[in-house]
């Protein structure tokens with residue numbers, strides 16, 4: 001019996017105005033309600049977080065930020081701190097998303113600092129990792145994953161690692177419609193768990209929720225989310241539409 005938390009998370013990226021966000025969340029809460037076996041997490045833009053926390057207050061839906069800075073405060077124009085997120089009632093933060101890594105130049109070292117800060121402030125990090133297409137084609141998937149996991153979790157205590165959610169998102173599957181097969185995803189998830197058990201211990205490896213992300217939609221979720229090492233999903237494109245509500249509904 002696995003003791004892990006099962007999660008369906010939606011990453012809205014730079015989409016939806018506050019009004020659109022509110023309309024969507026109202027539809028989601030109306031359909032999902034309270035009772036379900038897994039947790040739903042939505043990650044709107046920073047600007048819609050307060051509203052999202054408000055609208056999900058008496059539900060089991062949690063709210064995530066899509067990023068944050070690793071410093072507490074100061075001269076960091078355009079950045080948002082962990083305390084600012086906490087003060088709104090946000091309790092998750094997506095860190096190291098491939099778009100942050102590849103478009104905004106975030107390194108493993110920066111992501112490690114962010115994960116540490118999130119843990120210090122009692123925000124649950126959703127720590128994203130994943131290989132690019134050329135890396136997979138060169139058979140470097142496990143090497144890339146190993147580096148991202150080791151550097152991302154560097155210096156973090158066992159008990160804190162257990163609080164982290166990892167999202168395996170092969171970059172070639174993000175927003176491309178090209179979903180990893182359940183076998184491809186399961187192989188990497190099992191590898192991540194093996195790494196965690198080597199770096200920490202078996203208990204840590206068995207405790208960490210590992211989500212799959214990359215073109216998940218209602219038509220393809222089942223084979224993926226029923227694999228033993230896949231504990232739910234991080235959904236991008238399909239989280240903006242009714243399909244996310246359908247997914248949360250059929251997964252119940």
Ligand code: PEP
Pocket residue numbers: 011169173174175176177213214215216234235236237238
């Ligand atoms: C994502 O960006 O986290 C993601 C998984 O996107 P998509 O579902 O659109 O591939």
